[in-house]
Amino acid sequence: MPSDLGDLATRLVAVVNAATWAEMRRLLEADPELSSPAAVAVVDGWADQVRDDPESAGKLREYRDMLRECGEQGVAAYFDEQAAILAADETITGLTEAIAIVSAGSPMRAVWGNQLFLAYSRRFDDRGDPQDLHAAIAAARAAAGDPATPSEVRPGLLTNLAVGLLDRFALLAEDADLRAAIDAAAEAVGAGAACATYPEALSTYGRALLVRAARGGEREQYEEGAQVLQQAADLCRDPLNRAAVLASLGNGLSDVFLYTGELDVLDRAVAATTEAVDATxxxxxxxxxxxxxxxxxxxxxxxxxxxxxxxxxxxxxxxxxxxxxxxxxxxxxxxxxxxxxxxxxxxxxxxxPADLDAALAAFEEAVDGTPETGIHRPMVLSNLGGGLIDRYHERGGPADLDRAIRCFEQALSGSGLDWATRAATSHNLGRALLDRYDRDSAPADLEQAAEAVRAAVAATPDGSQRLPGWLSSLAEVLGRRERTADESDTAARRAIELGSEVDLATALRSALEWGERAARHGRHRVAVDALTAGVTVLERLVRTQGLRRQKETWLRDAVMLGPRLAYAAAADGAPVTAVTGLERCRAVLLSEALERNPAVLRQLTADGHGELAARFTAASGRLDP
CATH class of the missing domain: 1.20.58 (Methane Monooxygenase Hydroxylase; Chain G, domain 1)
Structure with missing residues (x-):
């Protein structure tokens, strides 16, 4: 290229050296002479001078042709056409450049902005890099806010914006994202049922409402969210879209249950998710x-x-x-x-043992498949730690306990845990430290165990089904020290009370452990109270089981519970309580042997054995008090 350049040639060099399509367009629009026949001739002369270098000559001829077309059809028309070509491959780079160079008033900005949102979202799903999620949200927000965006396209963009904001809220738990998601989805719904994307907008709005309810909303809030999602499902004519909405309904109700602990919410979640699977x-x-x-x-x-x-x-x-x-x-x-x-x-x-081995193999695969810097790494480490603890309890390998503690500590040092998983991991770390205290008798482990379990309790709302388990563990940790025995009793009592509402299995285990702990320290009156509460829980728990195999797991606890209660009551000088407690536990076993299961009796009648069902009912009725 010649060194003695005129003014036009100097300006053309800036065009050739432009770093982006957008910069090139800006230069050409600001200086019409750059696409004049004279400019075309200058670049054509450069290409002729370097004809011995085919690559450089070819590149200069491409610039020459670009300048000629800009002069013939106009800079705006040429670059809009190039933007469409760049966007056609739907890559992030191509879409970004297309949006940058297309005319400001072009409706294609919104179309390509939506495609850019989808491209960044897919990459976030694949790689888990939060920067991709931020970029996806920025693309949707820019497209939705563009004055040139057609009114019929805007609701879909707002819906996608809400989806991205909900994903970021799940990652970072920033309330501003949840509020913005609700506002965007509500605006999309406000466009009306005539809009083609109305069912999707309804679905996203309902999902956002359920997320808000799961953060501590009133029942009316999650009922509203469930109703909106059900309405969206009913509007879906495409079975696949309906399945997607039902899946969102199931996921949302499941999250709400974690906060409220209301079983009917969970049953509705199972029903919606089952229907979604059946329709897929x-x-x-x-x-x-x-x-x-x-x-x-x-x-x-x-x-x-x-x-x-x-x-x-x-x-x-x-x-x-x-x-x-x-x-x-x-x-x-x-x-x-x-x-x-x-x-x-x-x-x-x-x-x-086969279940435990299979569980650990699954946890190990999950850890191996999660990148070191992945946002889900803390969660999979926490679960692997839990499996290692189970194996330590069963087989006693000290390496399992030490590795479990490292897993929990690494998980808590990361930033990818939501409040529920962080609380669970903190609880599990406390339990593991308690195990190590039992093994090594290091007072620091006991102190750290109490601190970790307290953190789990503090982070968990009162209605959560997980709270009884955390309280039961806190009671056990505090029960190791005489100076915190009263606080331990309070935690155990609360674990049973809350567990009786949301987690009967944990309530029963809490009662058994509390009673055994109190009896071991000669506190027989406390042991009687604890084990009596356990009998009440057991009676309720056995009634919830439908099959003999299921009940036998809890009936084994009844066999342990009765003698323990009788011994504690006798040691406390309460023989009547001892006999009464033992007989209540025996009654659970007897009632199981003669239980009238209505579903079984109906099936007997349907199978032509009505006389047998009637005889069974009459016999068990004579045994009722």
Whole structure:
């Protein structure tokens, strides 16, 4: 290229060296002479001078042709056409450049802004980088706020903006994002039912309302959210869209249950998620995701009711998800985590070593599949720690306990935990430190255990089904020190009271542990109170179980509970209480042997054995007091 450049040539050099399409357009629009025949001739001369370098000559001829077309059809028309070409491949780079160079009043800005939102969202789902989520939200917000955006397109952009804000709220828990999501979704709904994206707007609005309710709203708030989502499902003519809305309804109600602990909310979550699975084509990506969601919500209900049928159904759903989920799918670690959790829960009841081994294998795969810097890494580490603790309790390997503590500490040092998982991890760290105190007798471990479990209790709302378990652990930690025995009793009593409302299994375990702890220290009157409360919980718990296999897990506790109560009462000088307590526990066993299960009796009659059902009813009736 010649060194003695005239004024036009100097300005053309700036065009050729422009770093972006947007900068090039700005230069050409500001200086019409740059696309004149004279400018075309200058660049053509440069290309001729470097004809021995085919690559450089070819590039200069591309600039020459660009200048000629800008002169013939106008700079705006040329760059709008180029923007469409750049956007056609739907890459983040291409869409970003297309938006930057298209004319300010072009409606294509909104279209490409929406595509850019989707591209960034997909990359966030794949990589988990919060910067991609921030960029997705910025793209949707810019497109929705562009004055040139057509009115029929704006509601869809607002809906996508709300979706991105909800995802960021789930990640960072900033209330401003939740409020903005509700406002954006409400504005999208306000466009009216005639809008093509109205069902999606309704669905997102309902989801946002349920997220707000899960943060501590009143029942009316989550009822409103559920009604909006149900309305959205009813409006969906496409079965696949309806399945997606029902999946959102199930997820939202499940989150609300974690705050309220109301079983009817959880039952509705199971029903909605089941319907979503049934409406989704088997083998599709959505199918394995929704199978996983169904497994999670069934696990949550098992945690509440103790009905082993829910645990079995959860494992079956999660294994179906694992079988169809691609090995490299970004959601696979979450599925393996949930499968590990429910296998660990079932192991806790039946002590089948195969369940524990399978749970740990699932947790290990989840950790291996989660990047070191991934936002979900703290959660999968926490769950692996829990599995290692279970194996330590069963098999006594000291390395399992030490590794579990490291897992919990690493998880708590990260920033990817929501309040519920952080509370659970803090609780589990406290339990692990208590185990190490029992092993090594280091007073610092006991102090740190109390601190960790207190943090879990403090972070958990009163209505949460998890709070009874945290309180029971706090009672156990404080019960190791005589100076905090009264505080330990208070925590145990509260664990039983709250557990009787939201988690009967934990309430029973709390009563047994409290009674045993009190008796061990010669506090027999306290032991009687604790174990008597346990009998009441046991009576309720056994009645909630539908199958013999399920009941037997709790009946084993009845066998332990009666003699312990009788011994404590006798040691306290209360023989009548001893006999009464023992007989109440025996009555649970007897009532099980002669229980009139209405569903079973109806089935007997339907199978042609009505006379047998009538005889059974009459015989058990004669035994009723």
């Amino acid at each position: 084509p088997a083998g599709s990506a959505d199918w394995w995701i929704r199978q996983s969601n169904l497994g999670v919500v069934l696990l949550t209900r098992y945690d509440h009711s103790g009905d082993i049928a829910d645990a079995d159904a959860s494992i079956a759903a999660l294994r179906r998800a694992v079988e169809t989920c691609p090995p490299t799918a970004s959601g696979r670690p979450a599925i393996m985590t949930n499968l590990g959790l429910v296998l660990a829960e079932r192991h806790e009841r039946f002590r089948d």
